[in-house]
Amino acid sequence: MNMKIAFVGKGGSGKTTLSSLFIRHLVASGAPVVAIDADINQHLGPALGLGEEEAAALPAMGEQLTLIKDYLRGTNPRIASAATMIKTTPPGEGSRLVGVREPNPVYDACARPVELDGGAARLMVTGPFTDADLGVACYHSKTGAVELFLNHLVDGPGEYVVVDMTAGSDSFASGLFTRFDMTFLVAEPTRKGVSVYRQYKEYARDFGVALRVVGNKIQDPDDLDFLREEVGDDLLVTVGRSDWVRAMEKGRPPRFSLLEEANARALDLLKATVDATYEQRDWERYTRQMVHFHLKNAESWGNERTGADLAAQVDPHFVLGESMAAPA
Secondary structure, three states: OEEEEEEEOOOOOOHHHHHHHHHHHHHHOOOOEEEEEEOOOOOHHHHOOOOHHHHHOOOEHHHHHHHHHHHHHOOOOOOOOHHHOOOOOOOOOOOOOEOOOOOOHHHHHHOEEEEEOOEEEEEEEOOOOOHHHOOHHHHHHOHHHHHHHHHOEOOOOOEEEEEEEOOOHHHHOOOHHHOOOEEEEEEOOOHHHHHHHHHHHHHHHHOOOOEEEEEEOOOOHHHHHHHHHHHHHHEEEEEOOOHHHHHHHOOOOOOHHHOOHHHHHHHHHHHHHHHHHHHHOOHHHHHHHHHHHHHHHHHHHHHHHHOOOHHHHOOOOOOOOOOOOOOO
8 A cells, every 4th residue: 555644633632643653653564654744833753752953953845945846847848947836836747756765865855764663764844934934935935845745756555655734724725635645633522623623624525635533632431422423424533541652752652562552453543544545546636636726826826926827837648646657
């Protein structure tokens, strides 16, 4: 199986903790994993065991945007320069595609290996957000790099890309929320947690986004009943208190094999749910959605910002797909 997975949820929901546990679970299974921190609050590195200094030293994708664009545009004649590429620019004939396992200049510049119980994940981060980033600019310079990367990614069998994302209306300012095979929304049993779910569900429905809810911080049957009533069949699994997570948050994680059995089973279910969506992959729809958001962004701000007709970047005959070999 080869999958792109997003974890979304409001701040404090436990989203980053759960995404880090899922990454550890995948690595423990022997799968190659690229982990991306695209949250406004950059906490995935520490959740994967990095010290504060190590996490702060990670190269920011947002600061390597020109390198990323130059590499991905390759010899695509429809893209005149890196300066005319925006976050939604789709690949076409001549573009360079990226794989999960390969070496390439994007990984050299932006990814660092994180050792996890005998295995390792490639970790990439958007970089910390500043006040100046909020609004359209942040998605151009920060998560825009993630969207470009995913638009040019051809993930092969047995490979996973896990993205820790911010939930909320900002996620829909571009097509980033449509780039995943499965989106896990982490929700607490509160009105606020459920309202984030409803908002995401509404946007996701129009684009065929596969969305399941992971209930977190469930303390008693009332919590579970509340989520079941509000979320219905979208509730996949719930996670309760974890001594393993408490130790990890203190910087002293035990061996991952010592994670509580109930939580290990929950992670198994997440992986099985992700893998089951493999048969529903539709590369034509995936490419069509890329083009939809690109044309939308081109018209609303991209053409004006770049001084170019960005609709001309669309290669009408190009469909991204697994059959495309990764570039040499």
